[in-house]
Amino acid sequence: MIGYERGTAEPEGSMDDPVLLQRFAAWLQPGPSAEDAERSVFFKDGVIVLDTNVLLSLYEYTATSRKDVLSALEQTAGRLWMPYQVGLEFVRGRRSTLESRKRALADAASEVNKKLMAARKAIVEAKKVVCAQLDKYARAQQEIAGLDALVADSGVDAHLDVYRHEFKRHLDMLKADHGLALNSADAEDPILKRIAKLYGENIGEQPDDDILRKRLEEATAFRFPNKIPPGFSDSDKETPLKSAGDFLLWEELIAHVRQLPPSGRRVLFVSNDTKEDWYEQGSGSSSSRPWPSLVDELRRRAQGDLRIETPPHFFGGVREFLDAELAADTYAEIERVSEAFEARVPDTPLAVTEETASHLDPPEGLALDAFNAVGLVSSAVRAAVESTSPSQRLFKWWLIGVTAQLGRRDAGETEPSVSIAAATRSSKPLSRDWVPGTALSPGEWLHRDSSWIAPWFIDLLDSIPHADRTILRRLAAQQAESNRRSGS
Structure with a gap:
């Protein structure tokens, strides 16, 4: 499932349709596909909003793929708009994303070493079993001495070092291919500079405290208990402010669309997040789709049209409709990073x-x-x-x-x-x-x-x-x- 869209002037279906069909048109439309006739309009004329996780993914790509992705995003410059909530989460999340990658590689090296240490121990224990049998049934001291020499510490380590060095070489290649040092998360961060240039002045203002408080109360007291998307899956986070991140983004987006000319109120929202607080989960043979209620809400409150896509489908559209060049390896990496995001377990313990x-x-x-x-x-x-x-x-x-x-x-x-x-x-x-x-x-x-x-x-x-x-x-x-x- 790649997204959901509605017509640009009025709800799907003719005004001659029965009221029931008009009012619930978003819910009655079939699942969208990459061949939707009006999809290209969102790429060529719509406002494009990238979720925080899409921007942070730039720190997870290899240097070559990152360059390709940033070049592709330049094709959308001028139509990109960043909610203040996304900007805040992005600048605060860069360091933890870099640290997470560094930690993953360090953990892999540690895990490899643990496995090799376990192999070493197993070889020594296996030698003891054989020597015990040689001593018990043959008194073969010469053979026992030979095995002791074969499995001496230096001998086992010499054999395991062949594997250790090869495994280390591959992990070192991954570190080098990443192309970003941990200290690049400061003001000299090259990705931050490219993103800042891409967006220019198209970044939301910080909401006033009274507006923020009102939105938090609506999220925690009304929407989340009733599982009204988006963001209710995060309701158990440490603080109301952290829990309401997606809803705060959504409210900013609606307020922004209201200020646009009526002819320009199309929004293409791109996110790796396909949890149940953004997507209506399918049952049986049905696939999931972004909640039709989100489409309805944007139209009702801002007279705008909405389409939601994941990064692989979005960059496919950028390539198709905006003539951006994306190598096959880059597109494969976009898919890999997106799938890894979806597979993450929220409560996975950190190092x-x-x-x-x-x-x-x-x-x-x-x-x-x-x-x-x-x-x-x-x-x-x-x-x-x-x-x-x-x-x-x-x-x-x-x-x-x-x-x-x-x-x-x-x-x-x-x-x-x-x-x-x-x-x-x-x-x-x-x-x-x-x-x-x-x-x-x-x-x-x-x-x-x-x-x-x-x-x-x-x-x-x-x-x-x-x-x-x-x-x-x-x-x-x-x-x-x-x-x-x-x-x-």
Whole structure:
């Protein structure tokens, strides 16, 4: 389903039709298609409104596809209009979109490493099974020694490194092909500059506080409880302002259309969002379509015509009606990003970082599971993992993450991924306050001259008994080596 449209002068159907057919024409029309006769008018003469998720998708394309998409959008310059709500969400959402991509690639590298660590462990365990049988039934010490040599740490690692390096090469290619550094989300952001130039002055004004308050009250008290589109699917967000984002956009759009000349009140709205608060979900063999009530509401309140499309169909129209050039690979990527948006689970847990760990409590019992998984025994460390103090959250999250990363325990499906390191093997520290590995004695830390250790981890080691200190040091060193190999 790609959209829904109505005639430009009066409701579908002749004025000679019965009133019932006139009044509910939007509901009685068959599902639209890409061959709708009047579709081209929306591209050539309509106001084009891109939802926030369409603009943020520009940060998810490869550099080549992004260039093609921006060039295609230039064919619509002059007819693009940005509601204030979209602009606000766009400028605030750029950094999190970049961080999400960076985190996804880092998580992939970490997951690959976990799988390889699990493979290494499985090979060692398999060797033990064979050696046990050789010893029990043949006393074949020479053969046992041969297997021990074959599966020695360096031998297994050498074989796995072939896969590790190849997997890393592909992930590094993805990072390079993206073409945007995380710090490009500031005022020098090249995408932001291109978007600003595309829209020019065609950006909505910030609504007055009293208007905003009135719209919020209408959304939360009347429309959302009655599931009147758009936006009611977001009614459970943290605040009314966040819940009402789609409705605020919709109200701005209606107010804007009212100000246009009667002959120019066609709106082409483009969004990746096909949830039930925008689309009437089909049943049986029926496909979904944008809610006819949205078409009716725009006509009733602003005497305008509405068409709603997803990005793949919109860019197909740009290519067909505006003669924009879009390579086949670019169009395939537009489809991929759009499908990925639709497939996202709203409550998917985000990665926990050193910056966010202090604000988040781990799921109950998870830190204790990690404690037990690596054989920690001291009452001091156990007290730390069972503490509810915010000061212990960073350590607890690190322990949860490192035990999953190194394959010491199986991470649950709903468990957040953790991107926290206690040490690193590199020429430069991750932060200025990190301590060089030479702060620990040669017997306590390998690669002292090429290592850096987090200050919180140094403080932790100084406060716990020797047995657990040794376990935690080894975990940190193994994680640093694992990260170095995977390039994360």
